[in-house]
Amino acid sequence: MGSIGSPLGTAPTDAEADLTAARAHLLNAGTVERYREVLSRGVDRIAGRVADVDRPFTGVTPEEVAALIDRVDLDRPLGDTDAALDELHDVWLRDAVYFHHPRYLAHLNCPVVIPALLGEAVLSAVNSSMDTWDQSAGATLMERRLIEWTAGRIGLGGTADGVFTSGGTQSNLQAMLLAREEAYRRVVGGGTARLARPDVLARFRIITSTAGHFSVQKAAKLLGLGADAVLTVPTDVDRRMRTDELARTIDRCRDENLVVMAVVATAGTTDFGTIDPLPQIVDICTAAGIWLHVDAAYGCGLLVSPTRRHLLDGIGRAASVTVDYHKSFFQPVSSSALLVRDGRVLRHATWHADYLNPARAVEQGIPNQVDKSIQTTRRFDAAKLWLTLRIMGPDAIGVLFDRVVDLAAEAWRLLDADPRFEVAARSQLSTVVFRYRPPGADPNLVDDANLHARDALAASGAALVAGTKVDGAHHLKFTLLNPETTGTDIVGVLDLIADHAAWYARTTAAAELSCPVG
Known part of the structure; x- marks a missing residue:
């Protein structure tokens, strides 16, 4: 028989042969045995490397690695799984930084739990995209269930909602976007006076502590606010935000006709692991009518702590919260989420596209997550946490x-x-x-x-x-x-x-x- 795409009885062309060879690499019903074999080889390699690691790093220099990588000709494939894995070992695995080693004590990187690695393998093979129902099906509802579970742990209440993100920086950025739009809505209100948007935004300020995360300043820049838009208040001897200085800064902004669009408290500062006095900060923000965002990217592990949950007292009264499961839930990167107490504010991230999420989809009750996210294509990272909870438990x-x-x-x-x-x-x-x-x-x-x-x-x-x-x-x-x-x-x-x-x-x-x- 001739090959598919060529006339009966004729030999396949070079192009057809190339296509047949290329198709052998696609995961489908006809290649599942190859899939099992190739992945098992990769798992064997990494398992062997993890077992052999006797220190977290080899001390290799950037120049040494660059010399290896520069010699790789990406236009000339090796054509062999073992050869490619050998090369991967030389340019990466041998000299990688291994967070599972007990003397890796540097950054907020955690060793990962095996159920989450199972989730990583499954989600990447199925490759669901979390934009819309017709790309993800049940994955959409699973992510929503995990958001509901996390919001419940935080104590945000029955109107809470949220979305998975790539990390704390993105979560903080989206929180500031929502806070900015809510503040703009309040300033402009229903009046007939036409206020130029740039003039309004120029009055906006964000308050955080000197120990807060740099992503707050980055978010202000990306959102078109002034370079002086982020005001930092000092910390006390325990490196926690001083609430007396916070109150004074809010008063000063009011006196200068500035609008505090958000206060960002930190539940787990990157340097000191300290938690700002959340109950007092909540009271101050509530009295002033200011959006409070809590960056709990690091401290979110306390949500499942059997002994220290009280350290997050007050967090459930925040307007928004960042959590990073890939820091203190022992998940692989990336696995983060933004939670909001009033799910309606997520509308500020919504944009309807006829090909993707037309307005009629909302009318038809079709669930999707792209209406809540500043991303479009997005991995089903929630699968890792789902399997972790179902196998290990919180x-x-x-x-x-x-x-x-x-x-x-x-x-x-x-x-x-x-x-x-x-x-x-x-x-x-x-x-x-x-x-x-x-x-x-x-x-x-x-x-x-x-x-x-x-x-x-x-x-x-x-x-x-x-x-x-x-x-x-x-x-x-x-x-x-x-x-x-x-x-x-x-x-x-x-x-x-x-x-x-x-x-x-x-x-x-x-x-x-x-x-x-x-």
């Missing part, structure tokens, strides 16, 4: 999160008792900010010694820690999100940091003595 996630918060408290105690270090504010979550500063240390060398210690530690690959500035001084930071990390790991990393920093201080002081200035 209590198990909460136990894991409690474990890392307990570990941070242990790390704080170790640092506070160690004369080689000084520690900043006590964290309510799982970060610890500190720096090497032993008695008698030259204050002129302390900053550089800490910077050197972090760089040297990363170059060795033995551990990874983060860095930040506190009151202008360089500090180091543990971000503890791995329940497998132990106190022994913490002590070992602290010893490495102290050794690197002390070496730098000694050699620098010796060099200055041997080469006196002048």
Whole structure:
């Protein structure tokens, strides 16, 4: 028989042969065995790599990796799964940063739970798009159910709604978009006076604390507000927003005929893991009629904590809340959501397109999520959380999160008792900010010694820690999100940091003595 697309009895053309070969890579009923084989090879590779990892990083430099990647000719396929996996190992897997290792202590990256990895494999194979019902079917309703579940955990009430997003930055951006449009509606009202929109927006202000996330400033810029639109109020000694300064800033804006379109409180600051005093902030915003957004991207793990849920008291009275399941629910990136107390405000993200979500679809009661999202094409990331809840349950996630918060408290105690270090504010979550500063240390060398210690530690690959500035001084930071990390790991990393920093201080002081200035 001839091939499909060629006359009966004739040999296939080169183009037809190429098409047949290409079609063999598509997942369909005829290729499921190849699908099983190829994916099992990939799973075997990553399982072997995870099992073999003995440190979180190899210390590879950007130049070394660039040299490998530059040699890859993307126009010349390898044509073989094993060869491609070998190459992937060389350019990525061998030198990847492995968050599952107990001495990865740097950023807000968590090891992931196996049920979520199952969800990742399933959702990518089916490849549902969460725009509309006719691209997702039951996935739309599953996402809605998870939004309802999360809103219930927060305590937002029966009119709440929300949507999954790519991460906290997008969630915060959309929250500020909604707040801006609600503020604009209030300012313009039903009056007949024609107020130029740019003139109105120029009066808008957002208030957050100096410890708030930078995405608030980025959102203001993307939303066309002025460079001075974000006002930051100071924090107290515990690195929490000062409510007296918040109230004064609101009053000052009112006196200057400015409109506070939103206050952004933080439930889990990136640097300090501190939670702003939510009940007091809610009272202030409610009295002033101001939209309160709570950025709980980090602290959302408290929603399932069996012991610490009270730290989020007051959050249910916010107008909107950001949660990042891929931080403290141990989900793979990306898995985040924006929740709102009044689901009607999501209309500000709605735009009807005849080919996608015409207005008549609403009249027909056809459910879709694109009306709530600033994205169009969007993955079914909710599947990962769905399977996690159905296999593990929320209590198990909460136990894991409690474990890392307990570990941070242990790390704080170790640092506070160690004369080689000084520690900043006590964290309510799982970060610890500190720096090497032993008695008698030259204050002129302390900053550089800490910077050197972090760089040297990363170059060795033995551990990874983060860095930040506190009151202008360089500090180091543990971000503890791995329940497998132990106190022994913490002590070992602290010893490495102290050794690197002390070496730098000694050699620098010796060099200055041997080469006196002048």
